[in-house]
Amino acid sequence: METWDAIRARRNVRAYEDRAIAPDHLDRILEAGWRSPSASNRQHWDFVLVTEPSQLQELSTVWTGAGHLAKAKAAIVLVLPEPEDGRYRTIDQYDLGQATMAMMLAAADLGIGSGHAAIGDQEACRRILRTPTDHICAYMLAFGYPADRPLKPIAKPNRRPIAEVVHRGRW
Numbered sequence: 001m002e003t004w005d006a007i008r009a010r011r012n013v014r015a016y017e018d019r020a021i022a023p024d025h026l027d028r029i030l031e032a033g034w035r036s037p038s039a040s041n042r043q044h045w046d047f048v049l050v051t052e053p054s055q056l057q058e059l060s061t062v063w064t065g066a067g068h069l070a071k072a073k074a075a076i077v078l079v080l081p082e083p084e085d086g087r088y089r090t091i092d093q094y095d096l097g098q099a100t101m102a103m104m105l106a107a108a109d110l111g112i113g114s115g116h117a118a119i120g121d122q123e124a125c126r127r128i129l130r131t132p133t134d135h136i137c138a139y140m141l142a143f144g145y146p147a148d149r150p151l152k153p154i155a156k157p158n159r160r161p162i163a164e165v166v167h168r169g170r171w
């Protein structure tokens with residue numbers, strides 16, 4: 001898919017076909033995250049790939065808005081070390097956002113749908129993934145071939161009017 005088409009086609013996909021994702025496609029999605037820029041090239045992130053259905057089912061319970069993970073074919077959990085200083089908290093979140101979008105666009109390029117999920121129950125996530133206690137399970141991305149929302153460029157996305165969002169030269 002052309003980059004511009006992938007940008008316009010990406011949307012949250014939360015229902016998936018019962019079709020496995022090839023391991024090399026998952027590797028490419030992970031590599032997209034790995035290649036992402038981060039402030040001072042800190043790379044304060046770890047990505048935990050989960051493909052085991054029982055683990056995906058468990059992860060679907062760590063947040064009320066994470067139900068779609070139960071039927072996903074894979075998930076990537078974005079894990080952050082506790083920031084050494086409070087001022088890095090925003091920076092690290094910004095960096096994770098960049099890695100997230102890179103992975104979602106790489107997936108869209110391959111025709112693979114993706115869906116965000118936040119994490120409420122840190123203890124449960126740590127137990128499921130065995131992450132260290134000085135790390136935070138920040139967000140999850142679910143992946144699978146779309147069952148209900150085809151990845152085609154969206155002509156009219158559900159967004160605030162562009163003229164209201166974009167300011168040129170001054171507010």
Ligand SMILES: Cc1cc2nc3c(=O)[nH]c(=O)nc-3n(C[C@H](O)[C@H](O)[C@H](O)COP(=O)(O)O)c2cc1C
Pocket residue numbers: 010011012013014063065066115116117118119
């Ligand atoms: C930081 C962040 C957290 C999100 N958390 C969830 C979530 O927990 N569950 C969910 O279903 N969607 C979640 N979303 C998806 C948003 O609801 C979605 O991106 C937004 O409604 C725009 O829709 P689109 O991605 O289809 O364009 C999250 C998105 C972001 C950026």
